Amino acid sequence: MITTNSQSGTNVAEIADGVYRINTPVMLPGDAGGFSFNQYLIVDDAPLLFHTGPRKMFxxxxxxxxxxxxxxxxxxxxxxxxxxxxxxxxxxxLAIAPDAAPLCGTVAAMVSITDLADRAPVALADEQAVRLGRHTVRWFDTPHLPHAWECGFLMEERTSTLLCGDLFTQGGATLPPLTTSDILGPSESFRLSMDYFSHTRNADAMFERLAALEPTTLACMHGSAWSGDGAALLRALAQSVHQ
Incomplete structure (x- = not known):
C-alpha cells in the first residue's frame, strides 16, 4: 500500500493483477470509527476507473x-x-481525459448520464462486455440491488474481480486494502444500522446470478476489498438480507 496524500490519508494498493484500490478514509461527525470511499482502477490498454469519487475528492x-x-x-x-x-x-x-467516456448501464444512460455528463456515455446492455486489453469487464443489471433502478455491477473476468459497489459496505476508516477475514458480519451490522437495501422481490435471483460468476475478489466501495469464495459469500448475504 502506498499513501499518496499524507493529509487525507488517501492510499493505493493492488488487489488483483492490474486492479488497484484507491481509498480515502474520512471521519464522520459523531462516529468514532470513521468511514472510507474506494475507487478501483484497472490498468490496461484502455484503462478504466470504477467510481469517480465525490466532486470534492477529485x-x-x-x-x-x-x-x-x-x-x-x-x-x-x-x-x-x-x-x-x-x-x-x-x-x-472528462475534462482531463480527452478520450474518456462514461460507462454505465442503459437505464443510467437514459435517465441521467446523457443529460448530466459533458460527453455521451457508452451504455451497456445486460451482460454486455468491454475488452480493455488483457482485462475484460462485463456489465450485469441489478435494478434496486442494493438500491437504484439503474444499479448494476462490472465483473472483471481475467482476475475474477466483481466490482460490487455498495454490497458488503463496511464502516471504519483504517481497514486493510484486501482481507480474507469476515466482511459479512461487519457489513450486515452497518446495513442494519441504516438499512439502505431496497429489498426488491427480485433480489434472490440477482444474488444467485452474481454468485454463479464465482468471483474470487470482491471490490467493495466502502471498506476492505475481499479475497475468497465470493459465490458462498454472496449467497450468505442473500440469506442474511431475508432475516
Missing amino acids: ALVREAVASVMDPATLRYLAFSHVEADECGSLNEW
Whole structure:
C-alpha cells in the first residue's frame, strides 16, 4: 500500500493483477470509527476507473491515479449507479481525459448520464462486455440491488474481480486494502444500522446470478476489498438480507 496524500490519508494498493484500490478514509461527525470511499482502477490498454469519487475528492483521487498511470489516458469512467460518491466528479474526469467516456448501464444512460455528463456515455446492455486489453469487464443489471433502478455491477473476468459497489459496505476508516477475514458480519451490522437495501422481490435471483460468476475478489466501495469464495459469500448475504 502506498499513501499518496499524507493529509487525507488517501492510499493505493493492488488487489488483483492490474486492479488497484484507491481509498480515502474520512471521519464522520459523531462516529468514532470513521468511514472510507474506494475507487478501483484497472490498468490496461484502455484503462478504466470504477467510481469517480465525490466532486470534492477529485483532486485526491486524481493524485492517486497519477501514482499508477497518467490520468489523461483513462478511457472509461464507470460506476454502479447515480450517486455523488459513484459519479460526482464525472465531468472533472472528462475534462482531463480527452478520450474518456462514461460507462454505465442503459437505464443510467437514459435517465441521467446523457443529460448530466459533458460527453455521451457508452451504455451497456445486460451482460454486455468491454475488452480493455488483457482485462475484460462485463456489465450485469441489478435494478434496486442494493438500491437504484439503474444499479448494476462490472465483473472483471481475467482476475475474477466483481466490482460490487455498495454490497458488503463496511464502516471504519483504517481497514486493510484486501482481507480474507469476515466482511459479512461487519457489513450486515452497518446495513442494519441504516438499512439502505431496497429489498426488491427480485433480489434472490440477482444474488444467485452474481454468485454463479464465482468471483474470487470482491471490490467493495466502502471498506476492505475481499479475497475468497465470493459465490458462498454472496449467497450468505442473500440469506442474511431475508432475516
